[in-house]
Amino acid sequence: MTLPKYFSGSSKTDPKPVHHSATALLSALLSVAEHDIIPKMRQGVADGNQAFAAAVLSQGDLAPVTVSVNKAVESPLLHGETSCIRDFFADPDHPPSRECIFLSTHEPCSLCLSGITWTGFQVVYFMFTYEDSRDLFGVGRDIDILEEVFRVKAPGDDEESLKGRALYNKKNRFFAAKSMWELLDEVEGEEERKKWRTEVDRVRELYREFMISTP
Numbered sequence: 001m002t003l004p005k006y007f008s009g010s011s012k013t014d015p016k017p018v019h020h021s022a023t024a025l026l027s028a029l030l031s032v033a034e035h036d037i038i039p040k041m042r043q044g045v046a047d048g049n050q051a052f053a054a055a056v057l058s059q060g061d062l063a064p065v066t067v068s069v070n071k072a073v074e075s076p077l078l079h080g081e082t083s084c085i086r087d088f089f090a091d092p093d094h095p096p097s098r099e100c101i102f103l104s105t106h107e108p109c110s111l112c113l114s115g116i117t118w119t120g121f122q123v124v125y126f127m128f129t130y131e132d133s134r135d136l137f138g139v140g141r142d143i144d145i146l147e148e149v150f151r152v153k154a155p156g157d158d159e160e161s162l163k164g165r166a167l168y169n170k171k172n173r174f175f176a177a178k179s180m181w182e183l184l185d186e187v188e189g190e191e192e193r194k195k196w197r198t199e200v201d202r203v204r205e206l207y208r209e210f211m212i213s214t215p
């Protein structure tokens, strides 16, 4: 992927993409979601912050590099993702963002999609979709903002066709974003897929303690 010069994550020579199987990715992402994010998020929520978090993993060995939680008490702009981006770049030894994987507990909002874009992360995964955030966590702002601020009628569009349009480009020149369900679809073999679906369900269920409690 060649990106424009103004883009902070660009480089003259992009690294060779590291290929991991869908199961290796799921295993790493779910482990970070369970063992690294949840304890921090529990503390963050106890401190009055919202139940959202993000992590950066090294693309090479899939180990967590940065794990951060929402810090809305400090600033309403510090969502899980923007908080994580700030912490990632605060470490002078951080690896290049283009060599990392970005994990969001919840599908990134418009602010965080922009933050991810501007900071050069090219691979994004998330555990709960916008619809999950609305239905399970009582948070419908992501969809509202994208629809109200960013969605523009094209010539010939009516309300129906406008509603049917995707809210953003999940795969674009800057990044590719996938839900864990989409990643599950890439697992080969029905039995294996079933096994991993149970695992995704189990870890998602661990987030139940934060559901509907988000202000």
Ligand SMILES: [Zn+2]
Residues within 6 Å of the ligand: 079, 080, 081, 108, 109, 110, 111, 112, 113
């Ligand atoms: Zn956000």
